[in-house]
Structure formats: C-alpha cells, structure tokens
Amino acid sequence: MTATAAFLPGCRLPVAGAVGCSRTTTGRSTVCASPSPKSSWASSSLRVASRLAADSLSNADAQLSGIRRCSSSSLDETKSEKEMEGNGQHVVFDPKSNMPEPPPEWKEKENERIAAMIEKQGVSIRRRPETGPPLHNVGAFQFKLQNAGNTPRNILEEIIWSKDLEVAQMKERMPVATLKKLVDAAESTRDFVGALRRRAAETGVPGLIAEVKKASPSRGIIQPNFDPVRIAKAYEAGGAACLSVLTDQKYFQGSFENLQMIRASGVQCPLLCKEFIIDAWQLYKARASGADAVLLISAVLPDQDLKYMSRIAKSLGLAVLIEVHSEREMDRVLALPTVDLVGINNRNLENFKVDIQNTVRLLEGERGQTIRDRGILVVGESGLFTPADIEVVQMAGCGAVLVGESLVKQDDPRVGIAGLFGKDISIITNPSLEVSAA
Numbered sequence: 001m002t003a004t005a006a007f008l009p010g011c012r013l014p015v016a017g018a019v020g021c022s023r024t025t026t027g028r029s030t031v032c033a034s035p036s037p038k039s040s041w042a043s044s045s046l047r048v049a050s051r052l053a054a055d056s057l058s059n060a061d062a063q064l065s066g067i068r069r070c071s072s073s074s075l076d077e078t079k080s081e082k083e084m085e086g087n088g089q090h091v092v093f094d095p096k097s098n099m100p101e102p103p104p105e106w107k108e109k110e111n112e113r114i115a116a117m118i119e120k121q122g123v124s125i126r127r128r129p130e131t132g133p134p135l136h137n138v139g140a141f142q143f144k145l146q147n148a149g150n151t152p153r154n155i156l157e158e159i160i161w162s163k164d165l166e167v168a169q170m171k172e173r174m175p176v177a178t179l180k181k182l183v184d185a186a187e188s189t190r191d192f193v194g195a196l197r198r199r200a201a202e203t204g205v206p207g208l209i210a211e212v213k214k215a216s217p218s219r220g221i222i223q224p225n226f227d228p229v230r231i232a233k234a235y236e237a238g239g240a241a242c243l244s245v246l247t248d249q250k251y252f253q254g255s256f257e258n259l260q261m262i263r264a265s266g267v268q269c270p271l272l273c274k275e276f277i278i279d280a281w282q283l284y285k286a287r288a289s290g291a292d293a294v295l296l297i298s299a300v301l302p303d304q305d306l307k308y309m310s311r312i313a314k315s316l317g318l319a320v321l322i323e324v325h326s327e328r329e330m331d332r333v334l335a336l337p338t339v340d341l342v343g344i345n346n347r348n349l350e351n352f353k354v355d356i357q358n359t360v361r362l363l364e365g366e367r368g369q370t371i372r373d374r375g376i377l378v379v380g381e382s383g384l385f386t387p388a389d390i391e392v393v394q395m396a397g398c399g400a401v402l403v404g405e406s407l408v409k410q411d412d413p414r415v416g417i418a419g420l421f422g423k424d425i426s427i428i429t430n431p432s433l434e435v436s437a438a
C-alpha cells in the first residue's frame, strides 16, 4: 500500500487519517498543533506526531476533548494552549507562524510510519491524495504519467477525497456552534435499533431499512421521478421499519434537505443519515437535520475514529450502523467495545459487483457466534432483489436488511416491498404479537 499520510500545504504535521483534520479550499490545514514560540520545530512537532500516532491519527478525540483548531470554523476554541499543554493534550500549531519546514526525509519517514500503522489496522481507504503533481513528465519526449498516489483506487476513495473538501467548505459556512444550537432545539431521536427488532418480530422477516436514493455511482439515475417525501411515505405504508436517506449530493443526488423534509412530513420511521462520515461535524449536521442514526464505514475510519465517532454520535442520541465489507473489517469492528448494529455490504467497490454470499461468509463460524453472543443486530446491505435473497441473508443471521435499488425503482414502492419479501409486511403476521400490538 502506498503512503496514506501527507503533509498538507501550510501544515507541517502528518495529518492523513486524522478525522476532522480537513484542508480548506485554500489548502490551509484546519487541525494542527502549535509549539510554544520558543520551542524548536523538531521537538514540538515530534511530540505532536507521536501523540497523533498514539491516537491512531484520530482527531475525533480531539474534538471531544476540546482541542483548539487553526480554522475559524473550529469545533471548540475555548481552551487555551497552556491549558492543553498542562493536560497533555495535543498542542496547537499556528500555520501562519514562521517555523521552518521540516526536513523532507523526516516527512517521508513519518508518512511511511503512519501509512504502515493504518495499513496494519486494515483501513483500505486513504483519506486524501498524496502530495505531488497529478501528472509527471517522463523521458526526452515528456510523456505524461499519472501519479498513482493522486489517483483514487476505487469509487469509495474518490468519494472520500471529494467529501474531505466538501466538509471543509460546509464547516466554514456553518460552524459547529450553530449546529449545536439546532441540535439543542431538535426533537428527541427515535429508537432505530428497537424499530428494526420490533418489525422483525412482528413480521417474521428481517426489519427493513428502505433507502430513499435517486442515483448511485454504480447504477446512475435509478428513479427519474424522484420525490423523496412521497417515496418515504410509501415505504412506511409498505411496512418499512426504518428509512435510509442519501444526503450526498455529488454521487447520489441526495441532500440534507431531503432528510429534513422527510422528518418534517410526519413520517414516523426512524431515519438513517446515509452519508460518508469523516468528521464529527457531520454527526452534528445529521442530528440537526432530523437523523436518528448514522453510518460509519470501517474501510474509511481507523479504529480510534470508529470508537470516538460512535461516542459522539451516541452522546447526540444517534444510533450507529458500522459497515464492513470483509472479514478483516468485521474483526476490527468486533474488537470495538460497544457495537449495536453492523452492516455487511455485499457490493464490491472495486468493480461494483454484488454478491450476497459475502454476508453469508462474514457470518460463518466464530464471527457469527460472537455476534449472536453479543446480541449485535446484523444488517444485510446491497443487491437484495427477491424473497430468495432475503431468505439467504436471514438464514445467515441478518435481523435487518438495507434495500435501495429494488424498491426505489418501482413506481409504487409498496409493491416493491411486497415483491421483495414475497408477502405484505405492512400487517403484523406473527399472531402471538397481534394481541399485544392491538
């Protein structure tokens, strides 16, 4: 794997993998650390780098502990540098200071060390491109060659690199202090996991998370007559336990406005904000927009970030769905102290192929046993089209399914739901529950 960390322009510290350490449009880093004026670059930055390394490059904890940020859109600017030094927290770096640049060999070595650490964890998505020109000249005829480090290796990596810039811009426009006020004024959240379990018990099939999505990178436009509120209401009427609402604009043609409109429309189902989360700011944005749950993708977030993002989400009343694609990612997630909901995505993001046997594989043997012992609810995700598909993932151990394309492409999504399960799931089919539910 190539180096995942990069020294961003204006920031002399390795930052890749650090959630919330975003680059603004001007290329200035927003999360860094600064030494006291008298200390040398080397000693202070080494101290910071080792602290970053010790935290697995997580910055979500910095957001929790109130670290000061370089950018005006900081999450928390209340603590003084002195206080933080006294607490042994990250020190604050001022990108405008006159500190000398670190020696290039130091940068390179540090980047390698960080890349090795992230690779060891099995985080397959690099947070941002390596530095260097996208094309470079080769030979006397000046062939242009693509710089591999600047080319996303798959669609998820491309989305994450784009999201990094987008979030930095959104943070500039809406600081977290503003979002916090909206969160404080928001209605309390609904029980996402409880709704899935309840519907599964009532219907005898996995609880349905029905996805409100207009388009996707793999399928292009899925529903040209896209009316998010109409679709959401039809899903609820058709027996969905929860809804998943795409908020990414660039790749899925979704929006936070869709989430807000659905919440405001009187739909009762708990809502998952389907977003590519790389920064705690997005958790506040999701909560302020009416979400009851958020998605964290283990291919994108190192372990520390999964932990701290989960903590922040839960402190906001949000349920957390952690998504895995492989055995390795599942093992990382099962090593986390608290996990309520794990999603197994059947879509291979290298080639977009879906294989529902992925869910079966990941739930076999010891892993499946651990999941059952810990009472973790498993969600089968992507590529589910028929009652036979539902049966496969249910038999494998899924108590819930997340379904988009096969439902949203139908003119009447209720017909889509009945077709997917082979029966009407809007009614309670478990007679022993009918009495208590009445």
Ligand SMILES: O=C(O)c1ccccc1NCC(=O)[C@H](O)[C@H](O)COP(=O)(O)O
Pocket (backbone or CB within 6 Å): 155, 156, 211, 213, 216, 217, 218, 219, 345, 347, 349, 381, 382, 383, 384, 402, 403, 404, 405, 406
């Ligand atoms: O669907 C894609 O093309 C895609 C590409 C890159 C990242 C994520 C992607 N999909 C997100 C999803 O996980 C699906 O929307 C979800 O599981 C529903 O899948 P489906 O029922 O197959 O629409």
